[in-house]
Amino acid sequence: MAGHSKWANIQHRKGRQDEKRGKVWTRITREIIVAAREGGGDIAMNPRLRLAIEKAKAANMPADNIKRNVDKATGNLDGVTYEEIRYEGYGIGGAAIIVDTMTDNRVRTVAEVRHAFSKYGGNLGTEGSVAFQFKHCGQIVFAPGTSEDKVMEVALEAGADDVVVGDDGSIEVLTAPADFEAVRDALTAAGLSAEIAEVTMRADNPVELAGDDAARMQKLLDVIEDLDDVQDVFHNAVL
Numbered sequence: 384m385a386g387h388s389k390w391a392n393i394q395h396r397k398g399r400q401d402e403k404r405g406k407v408w409t410r411i412t413r414e415i416i417v418a419a420r421e422g423g424g425d426i427a428m429n430p431r432l433r434l435a436i437e438k439a440k441a442a443n444m445p446a447d448n449i450k451r452n453v454d455k456a457t458g459n460l461d462g463v464t465y466e467e468i469r470y471e472g473y474g475i476g477g478a479a480i481i482v483d484t485m486t487d488n489r490v491r492t493v494a495e496v497r498h499a500f501s502k503y504g505g506n507l508g509t510e511g512s513v514a515f516q517f518k519h520c521g522q523i524v525f526a527p528g529t530s531e532d533k534v535m536e537v538a539l540e541a542g543a544d545d546v547v548v549g550d551d552g553s554i555e556v557l558t559a560p561a562d563f564e565a566v567r568d569a570l571t572a573a574g575l576s577a578e579i580a581e582v583t584m585r586a587d588n589p590v591e592l593a594g595d596d597a598a599r600m601q602k603l604l605d606v607i608e609d610l611d612d613v614q615d616v617f618h619n620a621v622l
Contacts, residue, residue: 521563
Protein backbone atom coordinates (compact mmCIF):
# COMPACT_ATOMS: atom_id res chain seq x y z
CA MET A 384 0.00 0.00 0.00
CA ALA A 385 2.95 2.33 -0.55
CA GLY A 386 2.92 4.64 -3.53
CA HIS A 387 4.32 7.66 -5.31
CA SER A 388 3.80 10.83 -3.26
CA LYS A 389 1.24 13.13 -4.83
CA TRP A 390 1.06 15.60 -1.98
CA ALA A 391 2.92 18.49 -3.62
CA ASN A 392 1.00 18.00 -6.88
CA ILE A 393 -2.36 17.85 -5.09
CA GLN A 394 -1.58 20.95 -3.04
CA HIS A 395 -0.48 22.75 -6.21
CA ARG A 396 -3.75 21.88 -7.95
CA LYS A 397 -5.82 22.90 -4.96
CA GLY A 398 -4.02 26.22 -4.75
CA ARG A 399 -4.61 27.00 -8.39
CA GLN A 400 -8.29 26.12 -8.01
CA ASP A 401 -8.51 28.53 -5.09
CA GLU A 402 -7.08 31.25 -7.35
CA LYS A 403 -9.94 30.72 -9.79
CA ARG A 404 -12.79 31.26 -7.33
CA GLY A 405 -14.46 33.71 -9.71
CA LYS A 406 -15.56 30.79 -11.88
CA VAL A 407 -16.53 28.44 -9.09
CA TRP A 408 -20.17 29.52 -8.76
CA THR A 409 -20.68 29.26 -12.53
CA ARG A 410 -19.30 25.73 -12.61
CA ILE A 411 -21.24 24.62 -9.55
CA THR A 412 -24.44 26.10 -10.97
CA ARG A 413 -24.07 24.03 -14.11
CA GLU A 414 -23.34 20.91 -12.08
CA ILE A 415 -26.46 21.44 -9.94
CA ILE A 416 -28.62 21.98 -13.02
CA VAL A 417 -27.39 18.86 -14.82
CA ALA A 418 -27.50 16.69 -11.69
CA ALA A 419 -31.04 17.78 -10.85
CA ARG A 420 -32.24 17.42 -14.43
CA GLU A 421 -30.90 13.88 -14.73
CA GLY A 422 -31.60 12.56 -11.24
CA GLY A 423 -34.41 14.72 -9.90
CA GLY A 424 -34.49 17.39 -7.22
CA ASP A 425 -34.62 15.12 -4.15
CA ILE A 426 -31.11 15.08 -2.68
CA ALA A 427 -31.90 11.98 -0.65
CA MET A 428 -32.36 10.07 -3.91
CA ASN A 429 -29.74 11.89 -6.00
CA PRO A 430 -26.15 11.54 -4.74
CA ARG A 431 -24.71 13.60 -7.58
CA LEU A 432 -26.98 16.53 -6.69
CA ARG A 433 -26.15 16.06 -3.02
CA LEU A 434 -22.43 16.40 -3.74
CA ALA A 435 -23.03 19.43 -5.99
CA ILE A 436 -25.00 21.18 -3.25
CA GLU A 437 -22.25 20.40 -0.75
CA LYS A 438 -19.77 22.08 -3.11
CA ALA A 439 -22.12 25.06 -3.43
CA LYS A 440 -22.38 25.47 0.33
CA ALA A 441 -18.61 25.14 0.73
CA ALA A 442 -18.24 27.94 -1.83
CA ASN A 443 -20.71 30.10 0.16
CA MET A 444 -23.40 30.05 -2.51
CA PRO A 445 -26.69 31.41 -1.05
CA ALA A 446 -29.45 28.87 -0.43
CA ASP A 447 -31.80 30.84 -2.70
CA ASN A 448 -29.38 30.44 -5.60
CA ILE A 449 -29.14 26.71 -5.00
CA LYS A 450 -32.92 26.28 -4.86
CA ARG A 451 -33.43 28.39 -7.98
CA ASN A 452 -31.00 26.25 -9.96
CA VAL A 453 -32.65 23.02 -8.81
CA ASP A 454 -36.06 24.43 -9.76
CA LYS A 455 -34.72 25.51 -13.13
CA ALA A 456 -33.43 22.02 -13.86
CA THR A 457 -36.56 20.19 -12.71
CA GLY A 458 -38.90 22.29 -14.83
CA ASN A 459 -40.20 24.74 -12.28
CA LEU A 460 -38.39 27.56 -14.06
CA ASP A 461 -37.34 28.07 -17.66
CA GLY A 462 -33.60 27.79 -18.21
CA VAL A 463 -30.76 26.92 -20.53
CA THR A 464 -30.17 23.24 -21.29
CA TYR A 465 -26.60 22.08 -20.81
CA GLU A 466 -25.02 18.90 -22.14
CA GLU A 467 -21.90 17.20 -20.83
CA ILE A 468 -19.06 16.55 -23.26
CA ARG A 469 -15.69 15.00 -22.46
CA TYR A 470 -12.58 15.72 -24.52
CA GLU A 471 -9.31 13.79 -24.35
CA GLY A 472 -5.85 14.70 -25.51
CA TYR A 473 -2.14 14.91 -24.87
CA GLY A 474 -0.09 17.70 -23.39
CA ILE A 475 3.63 18.31 -23.08
CA GLY A 476 5.80 15.21 -22.88
CA GLY A 477 2.89 12.98 -23.81
CA ALA A 478 1.03 13.72 -20.55
CA ALA A 479 -2.62 12.65 -20.73
CA ILE A 480 -5.39 15.21 -20.28
CA ILE A 481 -9.16 14.79 -19.81
CA VAL A 482 -11.38 17.87 -20.14
CA ASP A 483 -14.96 17.70 -18.85
CA THR A 484 -17.27 20.43 -20.12
CA MET A 485 -20.88 21.53 -19.77
CA THR A 486 -22.15 23.58 -22.66
CA ASP A 487 -25.19 24.94 -24.41
CA ASN A 488 -23.21 25.16 -27.67
CA ARG A 489 -21.01 22.17 -28.51
CA VAL A 490 -19.65 23.78 -31.69
CA ARG A 491 -18.26 26.70 -29.71
CA THR A 492 -16.86 24.45 -26.99
CA VAL A 493 -14.98 22.02 -29.21
CA ALA A 494 -13.49 24.92 -31.18
CA GLU A 495 -12.22 26.57 -27.99
CA VAL A 496 -10.81 23.33 -26.55
CA ARG A 497 -9.11 22.39 -29.84
CA HIS A 498 -7.61 25.88 -30.16
CA ALA A 499 -6.19 25.73 -26.61
CA PHE A 500 -4.56 22.35 -27.23
CA SER A 501 -3.06 23.29 -30.58
CA LYS A 502 -1.83 26.77 -29.59
CA TYR A 503 -0.09 25.67 -26.40
CA GLY A 504 1.67 22.52 -27.48
CA GLY A 505 -0.93 19.81 -26.97
CA ASN A 506 -2.94 17.56 -29.25
CA LEU A 507 -6.67 16.95 -28.98
CA GLY A 508 -7.32 13.24 -29.35
CA THR A 509 -10.31 11.05 -30.05
CA GLU A 510 -12.77 9.61 -27.55
CA GLY A 511 -11.06 6.93 -25.47
CA SER A 512 -7.55 7.97 -26.45
CA VAL A 513 -6.41 8.62 -22.86
CA ALA A 514 -9.35 7.71 -20.59
CA PHE A 515 -7.97 4.21 -20.10
CA GLN A 516 -5.09 5.79 -18.16
CA PHE A 517 -7.48 7.09 -15.47
CA LYS A 518 -9.76 5.51 -12.90
CA HIS A 519 -13.11 7.04 -11.92
CA CYS A 520 -13.06 6.88 -8.13
CA GLY A 521 -13.51 8.65 -4.83
CA GLN A 522 -10.31 10.23 -3.54
CA ILE A 523 -9.83 11.37 0.06
CA VAL A 524 -6.41 12.82 0.88
CA PHE A 525 -4.92 13.45 4.33
CA ALA A 526 -1.89 15.59 5.11
CA PRO A 527 1.42 14.08 6.22
CA GLY A 528 1.35 13.40 9.94
CA THR A 529 -2.16 11.96 9.99
CA SER A 530 -2.39 8.60 11.73
CA GLU A 531 -1.94 5.96 9.05
CA ASP A 532 -3.30 3.18 11.26
CA LYS A 533 -6.45 5.10 12.13
CA VAL A 534 -7.16 6.12 8.54
CA MET A 535 -6.62 2.59 7.30
CA GLU A 536 -8.80 1.02 10.00
CA VAL A 537 -11.73 3.42 9.54
CA ALA A 538 -11.52 3.60 5.74
CA LEU A 539 -11.35 -0.13 5.07
CA GLU A 540 -14.08 -0.83 7.62
CA ALA A 541 -16.31 1.71 5.83
CA GLY A 542 -15.77 0.07 2.44
CA ALA A 543 -12.76 1.83 0.88
CA ASP A 544 -10.98 0.01 -1.95
CA ASP A 545 -7.44 0.98 -0.96
CA VAL A 546 -5.30 3.22 1.24
CA VAL A 547 -2.14 4.53 -0.42
CA VAL A 548 0.62 6.05 1.70
CA GLY A 549 2.85 8.55 -0.10
CA ASP A 550 6.62 8.76 0.31
CA ASP A 551 6.17 11.95 2.35
CA GLY A 552 3.54 10.48 4.69
CA SER A 553 0.45 11.80 2.95
CA ILE A 554 -2.40 9.31 2.89
CA GLU A 555 -4.79 8.74 0.00
CA VAL A 556 -8.01 6.78 0.47
CA LEU A 557 -9.56 5.40 -2.72
CA THR A 558 -13.18 4.30 -3.04
CA ALA A 559 -15.69 3.27 -5.65
CA PRO A 560 -17.73 6.36 -6.64
CA ALA A 561 -20.85 4.89 -5.06
CA ASP A 562 -19.03 4.36 -1.73
CA PHE A 563 -17.38 7.77 -1.56
CA GLU A 564 -19.90 9.50 0.70
CA ALA A 565 -20.10 6.64 3.20
CA VAL A 566 -16.31 6.38 3.51
CA ARG A 567 -15.82 10.15 3.72
CA ASP A 568 -18.52 10.48 6.38
CA ALA A 569 -17.04 7.62 8.42
CA LEU A 570 -13.59 9.25 8.35
CA THR A 571 -15.06 12.62 9.35
CA ALA A 572 -17.03 11.01 12.20
CA ALA A 573 -13.77 9.47 13.42
CA GLY A 574 -12.25 12.94 13.71
CA LEU A 575 -10.10 12.66 10.59
CA SER A 576 -10.06 15.88 8.55
CA ALA A 577 -9.26 15.48 4.86
CA GLU A 578 -7.49 18.10 2.76
CA ILE A 579 -9.26 16.94 -0.39
CA ALA A 580 -12.38 14.77 -0.73
CA GLU A 581 -13.91 14.36 -4.18
CA VAL A 582 -15.02 11.97 -6.87
CA THR A 583 -12.42 12.34 -9.58
CA MET A 584 -10.53 10.77 -12.48
CA ARG A 585 -7.29 9.51 -10.90
CA ALA A 586 -4.30 8.97 -13.15
CA ASP A 587 -2.72 5.51 -13.04
CA ASN A 588 0.74 6.40 -14.40
CA PRO A 589 2.13 9.84 -13.46
CA VAL A 590 4.38 11.61 -15.98
CA GLU A 591 7.17 13.63 -14.36
CA LEU A 592 7.82 17.02 -15.97
CA ALA A 593 10.39 19.61 -14.98
CA GLY A 594 11.83 22.94 -16.11
CA ASP A 595 10.51 24.33 -19.37
CA ASP A 596 8.30 21.29 -20.01
CA ALA A 597 6.57 21.75 -16.63
CA ALA A 598 6.03 25.47 -17.30
CA ARG A 599 4.59 24.80 -20.76
CA MET A 600 2.28 22.11 -19.39
CA GLN A 601 1.06 24.43 -16.64
CA LYS A 602 0.32 27.13 -19.21
CA LEU A 603 -1.68 24.67 -21.32
CA LEU A 604 -3.67 23.53 -18.27
CA ASP A 605 -4.32 27.12 -17.18
CA VAL A 606 -5.65 28.09 -20.61
CA ILE A 607 -7.95 25.06 -20.75
CA GLU A 608 -9.22 25.58 -17.19
CA ASP A 609 -10.03 29.22 -17.95
CA LEU A 610 -12.40 28.33 -20.81
CA ASP A 611 -15.96 29.24 -19.84
CA ASP A 612 -17.45 25.82 -20.61
CA VAL A 613 -14.81 23.75 -18.79
CA GLN A 614 -15.92 22.09 -15.54
CA ASP A 615 -12.92 19.93 -14.67
CA VAL A 616 -9.49 19.10 -16.03
CA PHE A 617 -7.72 15.87 -15.09
CA HIS A 618 -4.16 15.00 -16.07
CA ASN A 619 -1.30 12.70 -15.14
CA ALA A 620 1.50 15.28 -15.16
CA VAL A 621 3.56 15.75 -12.00
CA LEU A 622 4.70 19.38 -12.09
